[in-house]
Amino acid sequence: MYPAEFEYFAPRTVDEAIDLLARHGEDAKILAGGQSLLPMMKLRIAGPKYLVDVNRIDGLGGLRREGDRLVIGALCRHADVAASALVREHLPIMMDAARLTADVQVRNRGTVAGSLAHADPAGDWPAALLALETTVHIAGRGGARAVPLQEFIVDAYTTQLAAAEMVVAVSIAIPSRPSGGAYVKFEKRAGDFAVASLGVQLGLDGDRCRRVAVSLGALGPTAIRARAAEDALERQAPTTDRLDEAARLVREAAQPFADTRGSVEYKRHLAGVLFRRAFAAALDRARGRQVDIIHL
Ligand SMILES: Cc1cc2nc3c(=O)[nH]c(=O)nc-3n(C[C@H](O)[C@H](O)[C@H](O)COP(=O)(O)OP(=O)(O)OC[C@H]3O[C@@H](n4cnc5c(N)ncnc54)[C@H](O)[C@@H]3O)c2cc1C
Known part of the structure; x- marks a missing residue:
């Protein structure tokens, strides 16, 4: 199975990615881990004319602690979460979700942010992160905004992201003990x-x-x-x-x-x-x- 023809872009900055999304509107899609989008393109369920591959943008990967929050970059993979000592210590519910998502190959490529943006009703990240105080951080032409997860996903496969916006990070409050x-x-x-x-x-x-x-x-x-x-x-x-x-x-x-x-x-x-x-x-x-x- 091959996807329909598309034009491919690999921007180096978030601003460049946003410009591409703004220029091509509904015909453009962000490509992150590709673990949902590419199968859909091959099955011809999705047919974007322009792919904006965000994998070469610096600073979007990994996860880190910032004060009392865990910050997950848009390119943080399921496997990064599963391997994180920070997650194991403070948010083991996320360790469970990372380990239970798909298989090793998918976990090595798929991203947490991509899962939220995809908003599959059976997705593991929307379900696990809804039990936590989770915020989705979005960049767009009009600047940055932060949206609580419960407002971000509005219906099956539907979020409140506008065409020229992308998720740059997801942050989660670290619960106080015990x-x-x-x-x-x-x-x-x-x-x-x-x-x-x-x-x-x-x-x-x-x-x-x-x-x-x-x-x-x-x-x-x-x-x-x-x-x-x-x-x-x-x-x-x-x-x-x-x-x-x-x-x-x-x-x-x-x-x-x-x-x-x-x-x-x-x-x-x-x-x-x-x-x-x-x-x-x-x-x-x-x-x-x-x-x-x-x-x-
Ligand atoms: C064989 C297989 C089994 C799977 N099993 C499971 C499972 O058990 N549980 C589960 O939860 N998932 C499963 N998945 C899906 C997988 O977890 C995906 O990785 C995830 O749903 C999407 O993340 P991605 O980075 O691959 O996104 P992509 O496929 O690259 O993108 C998905 C969608 O999100 C958009 N998007 C991606 N990143 C951003 C961003 N930063 N900002 C805005 N929009 C963005 C894309 O434009 C696209 O519309 C499976 C996938 C496969 C192929």
Whole structure:
């Protein structure tokens, strides 16, 4: 399979990339890791006439700590996150998401920013990062702007990026301790997209939950926060009864659609099961225990 013909550009600066995007409008697409765009071009689902390859722009790679935030450059690959000691120490939920995304080859090329810009309803990064305080940093002709992740993705495969804008970084608040998070995913085959996935990030105050965030992936047109379940647990001790009630509220928050991966009922059931697993792992981590999340 070959994509339709296109013109290729490799700008050296963000400004140059923005100029190219502005000049070619809707006919131009940014190329980052190419792990979503190129398959779509080969399948002729996407047919951009101009490709703006941002891989040669300096300063967009890697991840670093800036004060109380983790900053991920637009060219930071899934594999960079999986290998980061900073992430392992402060945001293990992101380690889970990086490890559970696709396979080694895709993880070595695909970017976190590209995943958010692509906004696949079953994408792992939109789901995992929605459980955190995540901001998307955007450059455009009119200057820079920063948008909370929950506003950035507006629908399936749709973000609020304008044609002449690009994501330059993603930043995440580093949670204060004691806190823990976990992201779990149910997939038909290891390395596949999620049938359903779920992230939990919580803070502890003694035996009680201080802050609880629950995010659902592949269970609606976009990743979703299960706010009622969060409210049921906040400032409460996570007893069996409360967790049962929270799991019920998570199932209620899910908006799954039936497809080849499963029925609505099946996916809704999975949401509750994954919530229990993610919550248990997040709580263990908040209490200082080492937990490894594996492909389910
Ligand atoms: C075999 C296979 C399995 C996969 N499995 C999974 C999986 O299990 N879970 C999962 O989440 N994903 C999976 N993916 C997708 C993968 O994670 C992609 O890497 C990711 O969705 C997109 O990142 P990218 O850098 O490759 O983006 P690209 O493919 O380069 O671009 C994707 C889209 O985002 C836009 N874009 C990219 N970067 C920017 C930017 N900085 N600013 C603005 N727009 C931008 C592009 O123009 C394009 O529209 C899989 C892909 C393959 C090929």
